[in-house]
Amino acid sequence: QVQLVQSGAEVKKPGASVRVSCKASGYTFTENAMHWVRQASGQRFEWLGWIFTDSGVTKYSQKFQGRVTITRDTSATTAYMELHSLTSEDTAAYYCARGFQGTFDLWGQGSLVTVSS
């Protein structure tokens, strides 16, 4: 079954970091880039960045540059997104999504990250 399965919900304090994982199965992991997108409640989606899963090369949105790190473990067919220096404005559902023709054809189920003191 082709799917992306993400790690569970997290609650973090302001200033902390969070790491979300995304396990791919049912397809060749290194054939597609993996993206990370977030959606705060009632807001539009925001793209954070991507990783070329074969080479490990990354590209980040300028808004999150310096605060987000995307990595992957090809042997585990898993991608990771780490976001640092969290504030309440980072409270959102975070999704991994497989890259396809300028868009995303397969999404994880989402991981809710709540930042609260």
Add this chain to the structure above:
Amino acid sequence: DIQMTQSPSTLSASVGERVTITCRASQSIYKWLAWFQQKPGKAPKLLIYEVSKLGAGVPSRFSGSGSGPEFTLTISCLQPDDFAIYYCQSYDDNSLYTFGQGTRLQIK
């Protein structure tokens, strides 16, 4: 950065109706325009990519058209399962991805 503006924000319609949602890009995005459907608590589902190509398993009542800067998603005969939020999404020359603000399609 590119801005993607959807209209309307909310659309009320009945089962069997034909509806159209519009997305306008602030800069040229060539063919890189996609549409997603999202239901409460769920991840988005890809409906249309490259302006008019149907995603895997997507019913043929969904169609996309347009050229810069205005693009449209049409649902030809609304089904009960179609009431959801719809988003457009672009990809630009700087390898950046931008979403519209969403259109809520609700039952009239």
